[in-house]
Amino acid sequence: MSKFEQISAHIWIMHAEHETDRPILAAIVGERRTLLMDAGNSPAHAGLFREALKRRGVKLPDLMVLTHWHWDHTFGMSAWGVPAIAHSGTVKTLRDLARYHWSDETMKTLVQQEMLSAATVKDMKEEYGVESERSIEIIEPDVQFEDRIRIDLGGISCEIQHVGGDHSEDSCYVYVREDKVLFLGDALGPSVYGGPRSYTSAGFLSLMDRLHEYEGVQIFVESHGVPVSRDAFLADIGEWEQLARLVALHGDDRERITEEMAVHLSVAELPETFAEAIGWFMVGVERGRTLGLRAAGGDGT
Structure with missing residues (x-):
């Protein structure tokens, strides 16, 4: 309802x-x-x-x-x-x-x-x-x-x-x-x-x-x-902002991003929500690389 x-x-x-x-x-x-x-x-x-x-x-x-x-x-x-x-x-x-x-x-x-x-x-x-x-x-x-x-x-x-x-x-x-x-x-x-x-x-x-x-x-x-x-919103979205900054810093190094995000959250294992989001970011990194190659005249392979 x-x-x-x-x-x-x-x-x-x-x-x-x-x-x-x-x-x-x-x-x-x-x-x-x-x-x-x-x-x-x-x-x-x-x-x-x-x-x-x-x-x-x-x-x-x-x-x-x-x-x-x-x-x-x-x-x-x-x-x-x-x-x-x-x-x-x-x-x-x-x-x-x-x-x-x-x-x-x-x-x-x-x-x-x-x-x-x-x-x-x-x-x-x-x-x-x-x-x-x-x-x-x-x-x-x-x-x-x-x-x-x-x-x-x-x-x-x-x-x-x-x-x-x-x-x-x-x-x-x-x-x-x-x-x-x-x-x-x-x-x-x-x-x-x-x-x-x-x-x-x-x-x-x-x-x-x-x-x-x-x-x-x-x-x-x-x-x-x-x-x-x-306060509640900024506390939550701040964690996502940190994840985006780690991706900007480390690119497709998923293992390092996962490790540093776990440290940031003070957890031994990254929650599934963030693990899934890292996968989405990895797709974005690959798309960006492909578009960059095409812009430069490459074949994207």
Whole structure:
């Protein structure tokens, strides 16, 4: 069952549900306008949030902003009927996806082309049902930006900044300055399309540099997690930042990275979470080497 919560003076959220990869949705309510952060992974998902807002007397969204193009954040757009704001990369990808008819065969082809993953298709089929009942309408956003945009809602403002990263090149942070809340979307996650999951140390550390610029944030929200306090978030993400720095220092020396990370955590054996993440970083190192060889005119072998 969906959990609805007010996390600050102006922000209401519906928590993530993992059965069909539903991310957090948020309503940021100003004196003049309500901004929806992300549209949901389907009209059904969007409808649950709309009804929750109505039951609590919260003013419904007048416009929405998208953190990135992935289906779970955007395929519910048709249910809202309000103008949408997104990075130009998000707009381009949704425009491309809008030409597809979402049959089982189409989904299979998109997996083969590495535009989607098998896990994504599984979640989409569970969310939308069998092919004969499936209706997916992709909407192209109305307003696009390149670097950042600020939205005045009346007494409260939202700043959307493009940050990129491995998860999706169009990823954005959404900062509600007056409430000291930063929505991170999925930006800090690994890539999920285009081949095996991967991280790059440069990509992750760039995201951390951007994150540290938000000195006033007291609540951090990742789309498939739960809102956490500043101290708790920085303590957790600091360990991941250290791992990225070790990869930047040692490259593909997995054994040395594992040993030094275990020392950093003061453990005899590295937890599985970090062992798995090192594997993602190793994929990123190999991809970077291959791209470097191609740029230099080599064959990548």
